[in-house]
Amino acid sequence: MSTFDALWLCANPRLKRFDWSLCQQLKRCTNVKFWSYHQTADEPCSIQTALALLHQDIQRQSKPIHLLGHGLSGTLGLLYARYHPQAVKSLTLLSVGANPSVGWHAHYYKMRELLPCSREAILLQMVTMLFGAMNTNRAMKLASLLATILDTELAPHSLAHRNELAPGGVASPLLVCHGEHDAVVDPQAHAQWQTWLKAGDRLWSCPQGRHFFHYDHPRRTSQIILEFWQQVSSMPRLSSTHEQLMMTLLCKEMKNSALLPGD
Known part of the structure; x- marks a missing residue:
């Protein structure tokens, strides 16, 4: 090995x-x-x-x-x-x-709780927060990437529960x-x-x-x-x-x- x-x-x-x-x-x-x-x-x-x-x-x-x-x-x-x-x-x-509990996943779910926006709109805000300003096409692709990660990969939080580390x-x-x-x-x-x-x-x-x-x-x-x-x-x-x-x-x-x- x-x-x-x-x-x-x-x-x-x-x-x-x-x-x-x-x-x-x-x-x-x-x-x-x-x-x-x-x-x-x-x-x-x-x-x-x-x-x-x-x-x-x-x-x-x-x-x-x-x-x-x-x-x-x-x-x-x-x-x-x-x-x-x-x-x-x-x-x-x-x-x-x-505080290792507070990553971008936690920010996303907090925004979902507080903002009267669609999931797509919040993900676009997350893209700007994480990567900075960019053209709409690239922002949409990155928002789609974040959505896939939230839906399919390891995530420490959800809408219903926050894990505390x-x-x-x-x-x-x-x-x-x-x-x-x-x-x-x-x-x-x-x-x-x-x-x-x-x-x-x-x-x-x-x-x-x-x-x-x-x-x-x-x-x-x-x-x-x-x-x-x-x-x-x-x-x-x-x-x-x-x-x-x-x-x-x-x-x-x-x-x-x-x-x-x-x-």
């Missing part, structure tokens, strides 16, 4: 087109594997199922790996790193706020990136990560970037990630006992604010 240094997570396969350029940049310097979660039509949305399948792949590796993902995929990585800190050399989150960090070294002009993970949501950062963790804002900043600025984003991975490689690895102690403390803090997934 092939080994790899880093694993890019993709919880919504139809969005992988926005990840590809950054993945290609990273592959020039290290061995990156692309992991995608495909949900069948009859399968219920379950983050726990995705985590279990992810663990099947990662546990076969002989050494800890760098884990990274954008949006919901990053949230999946965050939860995995909390459950299995010994398997994660570092975690890189792109467009994930300190505990805010907080991880024991592994952490890099959190966002777009300077992201309307979903705004500067305040990004800055709230300061509460959870450890020594060596890092926050980075991509100038002029929106929610999919890594698609528009893959080269600069890859430079930041590779610099972080180089920094992590020079750091001493925490002992398993130390990792467990850190995770115990993190879990206590998270349980005071929200339930951990699966509780």
Whole structure:
């Protein structure tokens, strides 16, 4: 079985087109594997199922790996790193706020509740929020893409229910990136990560970037990630006992604010 240094997570396969350029940049310097979660039509949305399948792949590796993902995929990585800190050399989150429950899915359903608009009109507003202004034809295509993702792929929320995921960090070294002009993970949501950062963790804002900043600025984003991975490689690895102690403390803090997934 092939080994790899880093694993890019993709919880919504139809969005992988926005990840590809950054993945290609990273592959020039290290061995990156692309992991995608495909949900069948009859399968219920379950983050726990995705985590279990992810663990099947990662546990076969002989050494800890760098884990990274954008949006919901990053949230999946965050939860995995909390459950299995010994398997994660570092975690890189792109467009994930300190409250991981609040992604673009949550914004969409909140708008559905508050605005007297059709689903199509709200999706077009979401497109502008996520990608910025564009011509009508492209906006319609992206709105259709978002609708398909909401209907067929892993989504943490619905009109009837919102899943709450505990805010907080991880024991592994952490890099959190966002777009300077992201309307979903705004500067305040990004800055709230300061509460959870450890020594060596890092926050980075991509100038002029929106929610999919890594698609528009893959080269600069890859430079930041590779610099972080180089920094992590020079750091001493925490002992398993130390990792467990850190995770115990993190879990206590998270349980005071929200339930951990699966509780």
